[in-house]
Amino acid sequence: MLIPKHIAIIMDGNGRWAKKRGLPRLYGHHAGMKSVREVVRAASDTGIRVLTLYAFSTENWNRPKSEIKGLFNLLKLFIKKELGSLHKNNVKVIIIGRISELPINIVKLVKKATEKTSKNTGMILNIALNYGGRQEIVDAVNEIITEGIYKKVDEKIFEKYLYTTDLPFPDLIIRTSGESRISNFLLWQSAYSEFYTTKTLWPDFKKKNLMEAISDYQKRNRRFGGL
Numbered sequence: 692m693l694i695p696k697h698i699a700i701i702m703d704g705n706g707r708w709a710k711k712r713g714l715p716r717l718y719g720h721h722a723g724m725k726s727v728r729e730v731v732r733a734a735s736d737t738g739i740r741v742l743t744l745y746a747f748s749t750e751n752w753n754r755p756k757s758e759i760k761g762l763f764n765l766l767k768l769f770i771k772k773e774l775g776s777l778h779k780n781n782v783k784v785i786i787i788g789r790i791s792e793l794p795i796n797i798v799k800l801v802k803k804a805t806e807k808t809s810k811n812t813g814m815i816l817n818i819a820l821n822y823g824g825r826q827e828i829v830d831a832v833n834e835i836i837t838e839g840i841y842k843k844v845d846e847k848i849f850e851k852y853l854y855t856t857d858l859p860f861p862d863l864i865i866r867t868s869g870e871s872r873i874s875n876f877l878l879w880q881s882a883y884s885e886f887y888t889t890k891t892l893w894p895d896f897k898k899k900n901l902m903e904a905i906s907d908y909q910k911r912n913r914r915f916g917g918l
């Protein structure tokens with residue numbers, strides 16, 4: 692059966708997971724980090740080529756400062772704790788998003804992770820950080836204008852200017868927590884992606900859930916507009 696080459700996940704529901712337990716939202720994010728660890732490992736073991744995780748959107752800046760700070764602290768913790776084993780598992784870490792707008796300590800740490808793993812040949816772990824699909828398209832347009840090489844572009848040329856330049860488009864996009872919206876995620880790249888939504892909240896999403904999503908994907912008939 693066909694394994695999706697590229698899976699992208701909108702990890703949603705951390706806050707509700709915590710609320711259900713009467714805990715502060717950050718506990719939900721902390722629990723969600725454990726799902727990240729398990730799902731990354733499972734995806735790599737399954738032979739997924741690219742796993743994109745939506746970690747922080749350009750709209751997430753609208754949250755309270757304390758939550759944003761907590762999220763970045765968790766990201767730091769995740770990289771510090773996991774970089775060694777990611778590297779050992781031949782995972783290549785890359786980042787998409789407006790990285791330069793992030794706090795300098797995050798920029799440095801993220802750079803360390805991408806540099807350390809840059810020569811790895813296993814799964815690509817693509818973290819969408821301060822990522823917005825509309826911003827990505829605008830950034831691409833501006834880069835093309837600044838370069839000044841083209842008077843006119845086609846889709847193939849345009850795609851080279853997206854953050855995802857060298858990546859295949861996502862075959863499967865998973866969203867947890869029962870929401871069915873794209874929330875500014877991979878707008879261009881998702882044109883023909885298969886969607887899988889589940890009521891499961893992200894901190895409860897584990898290897899078993901990933902396998903369920905993949906086997907659901909395998910039952911789909913992708914037509915790409917053809918017959």
Ligand code: IPE
Nearest residue numbers: 702703704705706707708746
């Ligand atoms: C997803 O969980 C994590 C991020 C957006 C960073 P949420 O924080 O959105 O959780 P809910 O949607 O409020 O439950």
Ligand code: IPE
Nearest residue numbers: 701702703745746747748874
């Ligand atoms: C999408 O989740 C962003 C991430 C998972 C990082 P949100 O919780 O921010 O999306 P909305 O606000 O419900 O659309």
Ligand code: MG
Nearest residue numbers: 703704705706
């Ligand atoms: Mg949410």
